Amino acid sequence: EAGVTQSPTHLIKTRGQQVTLRCSPISGHTSVYWYQQALGLGLQFLLWYDEGEERNRGNFPPRFSGRQFPNYSSELNVNALELEDSALYLCASSLVPGNSPLHFGNGTRLTVT
Amino acid sequence: QQQVKQSPQSLIVQKGGISIINCAYENTAFDYFPWYQQFPGKGPALLIAIRPDVSEKKEGRFTISFNKSAKQFSLHIMDSQPGDSATYFCAASILGNEKLTFGTGTRL
Structure with missing residues (x-):
């Protein structure tokens, strides 16, 4: 069984630019979650999508947004990039919506210069 | 607001020794407590989890101890x-609400 896949693995952007990160959940999983892992801050919950709908959102500004497609894959969009957006962005999926365990991908490392 | 405090930040243990990592939480509504293991360049992987109705759970060499009070x-x-x-x-987290609140991590 293929795990959660994310692309790209690394990305370098300039402050003010926009970025799109992609995630494909484990086959059969309908819920997708996005977390930000900044250095020294642990993992911070960003967004939860299930069946194409946003179900929950963490304490992040509106320039962080996303969507889930009919095949349950997901995109995370970040507009007007700031230096502090530099982090590892992790996507996870779960079999039962709103219930753990979460299966994480290996993340996208975003560097904003 | 950090709701899960984890210590220590880093830990060095001799081969064969016992590693102990502690966490404290504030929200009494939490009813699911997982531990994740993350290797460099990889995403976190679920190691072991516990619900508050038990005080201890053991899986192989890994044990969670839970003190509700x-x-x-x-x-x-x-x-x-x-x-x-x-x-x-x-x-x-609260089961049914997938907003996992993480500690800041311990590098072993």
């Missing part, structure tokens, strides 16, 4: 091995 839980790694070198995160 103190709002604390800990991970014990027995007979620590070089392959256990990783970053460990505790987390907490």
Whole structure:
């Protein structure tokens, strides 16, 4: 069984630019979650999508947004990039919506210069 | 607001020794407490989890101890091995609400 896949693995952007990160959940999983892992801050919950709908959102500004497609894959969009957006962005999926365990991908490392 | 406090930040243990990582939470509504293990370049992987209706759960060399009254839980790694070198995160959530709140991690 293929795990959660994310692309790209690394990305370098300039402050003010926009970025799109992609995630494909484990086959059969309908819920997708996005977390930000900044250095020294642990993992911070960003967004939860299930069946194409946003179900929950963490304490992040509106320039962080996303969507889930009919095949349950997901995109995370970040507009007007700031230096502090530099982090590892992790996507996870779960079999039962709103219930753990979460299966994480290996993340996208975003560097904003 | 950090709702799960994890300590220590880093830990060095001899091969064969016991590693202990502690977490404390504030929200009494939390009812699910997982531990994740993360190797460099990889995403976190679920190691072991506990619900508040039990005080201890053991899976192989890994044991979670849970103290509901103190709002604390800990991970014990027995007979620590070089392959256990990783970053460990505790987390907490309310079942049905997938907003996992993570500790800041312990590098073992």
